[in-house]
Amino acid sequence: MMAAAAVMVIWGTGWFLNLMLARRGAAGAGWLAPVIFGLTILLIWEVYVRMAGVSPIILPPPSDIAVTFSQSLQVLWADFEQTILKGALTGYVIGALAAFGVAVLADRSDFLMRGILPVGGFMAALPIVGTAPIFVKWLGSDWPSKAAVVGVMVFFPILVNTVAGLRDTTAMQRDLMRTYGAGYWPTLIKLRIPAALPFVFNGLKIATTLALIGAIVAEFFGSPTVGMGFRISTSVGQLALDLVWAEIVVAALAGSVFYGGMAGIEKVLTFWHPSQRR
Template identity: 70%
Template sequence: MWIALGILAWVAGWALNVWLAGRARSRATALAVPVVFGLTIVIVWEAVVRGFGISPVLLPAPTAIAAEFGQSAGVLWEDFVQTVLKGALSGYVIGCGAALLTAVVVDRFDFLRRGLLPVGNFVAALPIVGTAPILVMWFGFDWQSKAAVVVVMVFFPVLVNAVEGLRDTSVMQRDLMRTYAAGYWTTLLKLRLPAAMPFIFNGLKIASTLALIGAIVAEFFGSPIRGMGFRISTSVGLLALDLVWAEIVVAALAGSAFYGGLALIEKAVTFWHPSQRGQG
């Protein structure tokens, strides 16, 4: 019965998404398609786990994860505050802010661009499993070390995108500003910084996913008795996979909300850019 229910849910979800995709594009249909697709996956997941009798140690059912979510709401909130708000968000703000300020300085002095960006590419290629233990030893086991890991992870992607964006204006545009007797800072604020916004937001969106990943992974190498990474590592050892999946759900929701918020801000700031035209 469960397998039949899963097949029926998949067929119904597929048909509904095909029908929605064929309708005129609007905000309602754009939101409905991923919602229907997600609900279909959850129903099929539940049906497969129950139909084949899969052990909850290997893959718990969505209903079991939801039940654990309700029972452990206090623990999940505490872990969310420790990892997302203290570690990831603070590191993100510090790292991105420092990267944007550094980009202006690098843009002003060309020798810094030639010397710093190759070093940045090298540092960005370093694996987090190598840098995280070092930073944990330097800054301690609380959220400060996780924020430091996030700063290292987000700094150079934002820096590279911001520098490239500041160089995106044409010679004709810069010459036009000079005919208006505009100096460097006026040209930067009125022309080059607005033109760089699509590049900057691209870096900020990339950094938003890196920040959460960095904070969670850093907690595997040392943390107080709270945090999403700490909870995941200890719960795996205790075979409490329903709690592990609950933490994953919280991380996915937080990351999606963060990315979506940045996308909305980007749309409001860069409404003039061709990439934003024609979007609902």
């Protein structure tokens, strides 16, 4: 009873604060409101778990997770290095370069383009993460097999977006390049690739999340004794849920930074695009 009452009070306070923010239309409401909302949820979680005596095997309180996080920084860093830096990033770069190369090659033939768009879109919707056991068998349980899964997973969204982007120039723009006497390569580099960049980055941003998912889930099928997926599955088995949550915090941070980094590069490279105007 007490726990439920405390939860209601905290929720009411947080909601009231946000209500006031929204009414006032204050300048900082854009970032303050989500922060207040997030803190409210964390506080409710903490208070409810402590007051209602929820077992830490089911849901550890945020403070315990924070303590575990700070105490196991070394383990978390090793897992981060294995899964994100080696597995996900390597696969992401390989998959993106391959997709980009195939798109530019296929772009020379209208026939190939019309085939690749539907097939690529179809493949992008398939549960490719299921190929993980096959790649683990072929390439062993260390990070190369994870990079391979990630590479295949990110390949199709980037391919489809790049192919769509390369077709996004108008006849007028292409004619202008022709009046300049520009051949295939100058047109590609000076006009078509820049015009395709907003699409390419759309694919690259979608692929950041896929890369992390691929690298983590592939470790459920076999991994050395380090890695985020390995740590999550073994810690769940040992009911060390605070460590699992700490890994999830790392995954969330890595995902946000990865995505934010891509969005940042996009902002620099496609500053001319209407979606980037202030």
